[in-house]
Amino acid sequence: MFSPRSLITYPRMLRHASTLSVGLPPDEAVVLDAPDAPLRAALTAAAGGDHEPARELLAATRLGMQWERRNTYVSALAEFALHNPGWLDAWLSAAPEDPDAVLVKADLCIHQAWEIRSSARAEHVSEDRFRGFFTLLEDAVPVIGAAVELNPTDPVPWRVALTHARGSQAPREVFDGYWQEATARSSHHFGCHASALQYLCEKWFGSHEEMFAFAEQAADQALPGSLLHALPLLAAVEYAVVASAVEDGPLDPARIDAAVERALDLVAHYEAGDEEIAAVRNHLALMLARAGRWADALEQFRAIGVHATAFPWAYLGDAREQFLDFRTGVRIQVAMNTPLFGRPPQPVALPAQAGAPTWESEHCSLAVVSATLDTVAEATSANSTPLRLATGANGWHTLVEVALDPDPARRGSLMTRDRLVSAAGIFTTRERWTALVLHRSGDRRGFTLVHNGDRLAEHQWDPAAPVPDLEATTATAEAVARAYGIDDVRPLIALLRGNDDAPRRQADLVAALRMPPLPETFGTRAEALTGLPGARIVARRKAAAHWKKADASGAAAPDAAYTRRRPVRWWALRLLMFPFFTALAVWGWQADDVLFVKPLIATVAAFAVGTELVGGWRQRPRG
Structure with a gap:
């Protein structure tokens, strides 16, 4: 249904949404x-x-008493072993008494049980x-018991036991x-607290009040910067999202707001992009979006970067899909609430970390098009995304990539999908x-197959992921x-x-x-x-002028703009057609006895020919 407010918000979205995508990974x-x-x-x-490597990794966490990291690693390895054991x-065959191997096996037993049950509500199982x-x-009971005996000072086996207690209805x-x-082994272990929180929630064996009281007490006793300050936020998500409690539910809404504020204070202790706090930021982004705090939610999505979590x-x-949809929705909401000529919230620059590349340097895309460079250049001339084209080594394929703007602040796009996929x-x-x-x-590789504007197929090779499903493959x-x-x-x-x-599999696919x-x-x-021989830029005039300005200022500029020399007959034909269709359109709209269809066709034809003339003029060789 049309709303008068859309006359204000829609232009704002078109103006600011691209700018707000800066800092968000594709x-x-x-x-x-x-x-x-x-x-x-x-x-x-x-x-x-x-x-x-897994043995060495877990041994290091055990000897170093890095219990939080150990909990994360054990859970991830157990989940990986679920489909690749x-x-x-x-x-275990080589070292049946290895405390780390037995601990992973104990957690695997829990994962196997939940794989059978599924995560559905009890009434649907x-x-x-x-x-x-x-x-x-x-x-799983004797395996967990063995893990406890082999790891007497480790709290992680007891986190597994707490999860087992919930599932077995202890x-x-x-x-x-x-x-x-x-x-007794670690009074501030976040993994154990999170598992206990689930046991105490209403859908299991507690209540909303007991769950919140437990979370708030643990957070009050925690040191500054401790992950335990996120427990009330987890309780808030459990209450407001999972249990779908209404605003006038049994809990004071102020406790939800306090949990969000406490989490905001917690994440302020961590740098943007820090993987350790990623799960908290994901929960925080959801709750901020639900509260309509769009700018704060967008800041969290930027800080999350590529580190989305399942929950x-x-x-x-x-x-x-939900993460990406919420991220897009939040960005659009911020754009629509920014005055048309105002300045939208700017991304906070990530700290420079030596030897730790960001997603901007890690993620890159390159399209291989089954057509010649001139053909592809003609098709891409109307594209809003500046593209760099080069002829493949065989002479009849064209390589295409996004030509990054010299100014990083101008590299945004309306959608956060990979810009090259969108352009394709x-x-x-x-x-x-x-x-x-x-x-x-x-170290991941993948591809997207695009034809006639549609994504026909997608695939990713991830060395750290299980073997893909045969049917989908x-x-x-x-x-x-x-x-x-x-x-x-x-x-x-x-x-x-x-x-x-x-990398080899991707290269073999290209060869195949x-x-x-x-x-x-x-x-x-x-x-x-x-720098490849013959590489050319296809961009609209405004973007091309921006590169020329960067080149004049001494900055590193991309290759020369794409040019194409049209034959004389091409120009002659269109220079004759343009005034003909223009005159026909003018006469048709002024005549009283002519149906509107004919002048409309003439107008469209004149516009199409004029567009070709403008494009040909822009792409003409200079000098």
């Missing part, structure tokens, strides 16, 4: 629960069957699933005993050829095979099914599709085509 760079570098190395090795079985769930939890005295054991977004549906969706429209957009994010391979006229889909399936050596080899600079810098 959608393709966001990965749920992305592990840190040490854990990622261990997961990558485990995917290849090598448990040694070979490395853990080999580890079948009796067979419940029977399997309780059987696996019963089988009575309160059992839970209290586990809780005392956990706090709390999984409470609302597909976690990654435009320049492939009504064309017969396809664009394969290749991605690189850290087959569907992707078949879509690629149809697009490139390949009869035998089996080699493509083999390439997509593995995650080891992602009979495309030119990728430039050696792809993945080493944001703009891989800069």
Whole structure:
């Protein structure tokens, strides 16, 4: 339904939304629960069957008494072993009394039980699933007991025990005993507190009041900067989002507001992009958005960067999709609430960390288009995104990348989708050829197949992720095979099914599709085509002028703008057609006995020819 307010907010959105996307990573760079570098190395090795890095990683956390980090690593390794258990079985076979291996096995038992039960509400879980769930939890008891005995000073086995108590519906005295054991080993362990909080919530064995009282008491007793200050925020999400409590529910709304403010004070102790606080920021962004505090929520999304977490977004549906949708919605709301000629909130620059590249340097994309450079340049001339084009080594493919603006503050876009994917969706429209957009994010590789404006297929090789599902992989391979006229889909399936050596698999896919080899600079810098022979920029006049200004000021400027010399007959034909259609349109609109369809067609034709003339004039060779 039309609202008069939209006459104000819509122009604001168009003006400010692109600016507000600066500082937000593209959608393709966001990965749920992305592990840190040490854990990622261990997961990558485990995917290849090598448990040694995982053993060394957990041993270091145990000897260093890094209990919070140990809890994170154990949980991630157990979840990874859920669908790829070979490395853990080999580890336990080689060292059955290894305290770290047994601890991962204990947590794996819990994950296996919940995999059977699912995360659905109890009324939606079948009796067979419940029977399997309780059987696996019963089988986990001796494994958890062994983990406790082998790790006598470690609170993490007791976090596993607390989770087991919740699932097995253990009575309160059992839970209290586990809780005392956990706090005796680490009185401020966040993982144990978070597990206990779930036991005490209303949907399990407590109440909203008991849950909040527990969270607030723990936060009041915590040191400044402790993650325990986030417990009231977790309780607020459980109350307002999971339990869907109404505003006039049993709890004072001021307690929700206080939990959010306490969390804001907590995250202020951490730098933007810090992985340790990412889960708290994700919960905080959701609650700020629900409260209509759009600017504060956008600041948290910028600080989150690529570190989206499964929760709390999984409470609302597909976690990654919900995260991206909320992020876009918050940005649009900030834009619509910023005065048309006002200045929107600016992103806070991330601190420079030596040896730790940001997503801006890690994520890059390059499209391989099955058409010549002139053909692609013609199709991209109307694109709002400045693009750099270069001819592939085989002479009949074109390489395309986004030409970054010399001013980082001008690199925003209306949508946070990868700008090259968005551009490919435009320049492939009504064309017969396809664009394969290749991605690189850290040690991950992937691609998006775009044809006629549609995304036909997407895939990612992640060395730290389980092997992709065969059915989904087959569907992707078949879509690629149809697009490139390949009869035998089996080699493509083999390439997509593995995650080891992602760069090689991506390069092998390019070769299998009979495309030119990728430039050696792809993945080493944001703009891989800069400096290649014949590389050209296709950009609108305003953007091109901005690059010229940067070049004149001595800044590093991109390659020369794309030029194309049209033949004389091309100019002659259009110079004759333009006045003809213009005159026909003027006469048609003034005549009384002519239907409006004819002058409308003449007007559209005159506009189309005029657009071609303007484009040809802009792309003419200079000098």
